[in-house]
Amino acid sequence: MDSIYQFSAPLYNSESFALSQLKGKTILIVNTASKCNFSMQLTALEKLYQEYKNRGFTILAFPCHQFGQNEPLDNLAIKDFYQAQFNVSFEVFGKVMVNGPEAHPLFNYLKAHTRGISQNRAVKWNFTKFLINSDGQLVARYAPRTKPETLKQVIEANLQSSPQKSSYRSTKLTPNFNALKGA
Template sequence: MNNIYQFKANNYRNEEVNFNQYKGHVLLIVNTASECGFTPQYKGLQNLYDQYKAKGFEVLAFPCNQFKQQEKGDNQEIKQFCDLHFNISFPLFAKIEVNGVNTHPLYNFLKEEAPGILGSKSIKWNFTKFLVNKEGKVVKRFAPTTKPENIASSIEAIL
């Protein structure tokens, strides 16, 4: 278990996505929410995706309702919200949990590979971001307050 390619997750259509398809890509994995103060970061995430997609970069968005119930909708409602307000074109996954007993296995892995401040493993809030290199290794964790545009240099360094 030293890379993300062993994982699978359902997209917003509830179709299984095997992470093997992302081999050789740089990934930014983000837990998202539609009613959060950081929700406008969707625009910055889309800008990063537009800027680097042709070079093998992907943004993977995982909606989560664990932080003050800021993602109440079902998967289709979340997709409609993202399309209407941010016109996202990067992959949107089904709503998951990122903490607790029902944590998605991908997030257990991400938290283990890139702990937060003072070694904390739990996700503290929406829009925590994990940068994954072309070999599927987690290289950095970014706080929710880190704006997507401030991650560009880290992405460029590993593309």
């Protein structure tokens, strides 16, 4: 069975990230851009991530410069900007192409398995969202105008229907201060 787990992509720091590390997680993949009018969605995306990350949910941001030249920053600057302006703590990848002959294979896969506006396969703008279930299968595609907070019900439904079987651990390690009490 094919799934997103067959793909790898470079993180903002050029380190290769195998999506197979996310087996068992419900995932929201979003093509992003720092200068896009929809960039305020990063705050709402972070809020979703914080609300559901302990239940097996994650978000993957894939910056893209294809639409309106809205991502002029380099990869490290993108990560810094997302953290400074929107407090983003979910994974940020290196810039990718989502359409055309140089499109990242992950986005070719996502487009091949769903249609967007007017039943078109191409990604039409920044902040197109793809919801992936815990088996790595595409569940749904959402338009850029779809506000992240409106996805709560479908995220919860996918979390309830998926067993927590992931061995993925975020690279952002946070100390558990409660566990340290009395130690």
